Amino acid sequence: MGTSNLYKGPKGTSLLPTDYTGEPDEQQPVVAPDGESSADEQSENDEPAETENPELEDPLQKEQPRVTWTQAKRTFSTQIGKRKPDVKLITKTYTKASGGYKHAAKTSGSSKRVARGIITFFSGTPDVIRQRLEQIGIVFEGRSTQEIFNDIYSHLCTGASSREDALADKALSQTFSELFESELMNEQGLDVFKPELLEFLVSHFVTNSIYYKLLNEVAFGELTGNKSNADIAKIEDDLKTFIDGLVSGRVPEYLHEGITPDEVNKLVDNLYEDCYKVMEGLVE
Numbered sequence: 080m081g082t083s084n085l086y087k088g089p090k091g092t093s094l095l096p097t098d099y100t101g102e103p104d105e106q107q108p109v110v111a112p113d114g115e116s117s118a119d120e121q122s123e124n125d126e127p128a129e130t131e132n133p134e135l136e137d138p139l140q141k142e143q144p145r146v147t148w149t150q151a152k153r154t155f156s157t158q159i160g161k162r163k164p165d166v167k168l169i170t171k172t173y174t175k176a177s178g179g180y181k182h183a184a185k186t187s188g189s190s191k192r193v194a195r196g197i198i199t200f201f202s203g204t205p206d207v208i209r210q211r212l213e214q215i216g217i218v219f220e221g222r223s224t225q226e227i228f229n230d231i232y233s234h235l236c237t238g239a240s241s242r243e244d245a246l247a248d249k250a251l252s253q254t255f256s257e258l259f260e261s262e263l264m265n266e267q268g269l270d271v272f273k274p275e276l277l278e279f280l281v282s283h284f285v286t287n288s289i290y291y292k293l294l295n296e297v298a299f300g301e302l303t304g305n306k307s308n309a310d311i312a313k314i315e316d317d318l319k320t321f322i323d324g325l326v327s328g329r330v331p332e333y334l335h336e337g338i339t340p341d342e343v344n345k346l347v348d349n350l351y352e353d354c355y356k357v358m359e360g361l362v363e
Contacts (some may be wrong), residue, residue: 134222146175155299156231159234160310166321170358172276173297180355187351189237189247191289194347196235197284201277202338205269224264246295250287257283281350282327289354290322325357 152170158164162324178181184191184288209219217230225241232255258264294315334351356362 151176171360174359183355184351189243205272208272254284284325286326
């Protein structure tokens with residue numbers, strides 16, 4: 080498997096959507112399909128998301144004040160332009176408006192399905208990973224690494240039949256773009272399939288999925304007016320860095336040798352809950 084084509088970056092590869100501009104963090108509004116409300120529509124009611132069963136609500140969350148979507152969007156907007164935006168406050172109010180960390184994680188179903196797929200595909204030895212990928216129809220012989228990873232991307236992609244699917248696919252596209260620019264792609268042949276690849280993909284995908292979901296729900300409509308491009312880029316970069324830090328610091332705790340299929344679902348659920356719990360300010 081050759082890798083020379085990958086080092087030119089993601090531009091021009093069939094891996095990325097046709098409308099990919101080469102600006103990874105450029106924000107495009109994701110339109111909700113018919114019958115599905117977006118966070119903007121939900122904010123009209125000015126009510127935070129409710130847990131399905133209040134009796135099962137985390138005791139820590141019961142002590143926390145409710146936050147509306149309007150408050151979460153206002154918090155984000157007021158931080159734009161500050162020399163040091165309070166990203167912890169933004170993520171805290173956002174998670175609370177989402178109904179708390181459990182509900183925020185529960186409504187990330189599409190992203191969690193992709194994360195499970197990543198762990199399922201890339202767990203084990205290089206030979207085991209190759210066998211697993213060949214079983215789903217991915218051909219290795221006579222093909223470049225780029226072609227193989229294009230196929231892997233296609234199998235992981237949701238197909239974007241809903242707003243959540245679109246956000247998950249956007250996060251997956253960004254993750255593979257970041258992978259192509261990383262030193263991991265310097266490896267030859269099956270050597271690319273090593274534990275560091277799995278950790279990289281999980282960390283970057285979970286980071287990107289949480290980041291894009293947050294921006295779609297609280298930033299859309301706020302990045303206009305007299306806000307400069309530099310101020311917008313600053314708050315986006317700070318948010319991405321903060322989320323990346325809390326995610327990458329937790330992923331190694333969840334990944335281990337010999338992960339079984341039965342473990343994957345719970346592992347991903349717990350990882351997302353853990354990350355959103357930090358964002359809500361309930362744990363450090």
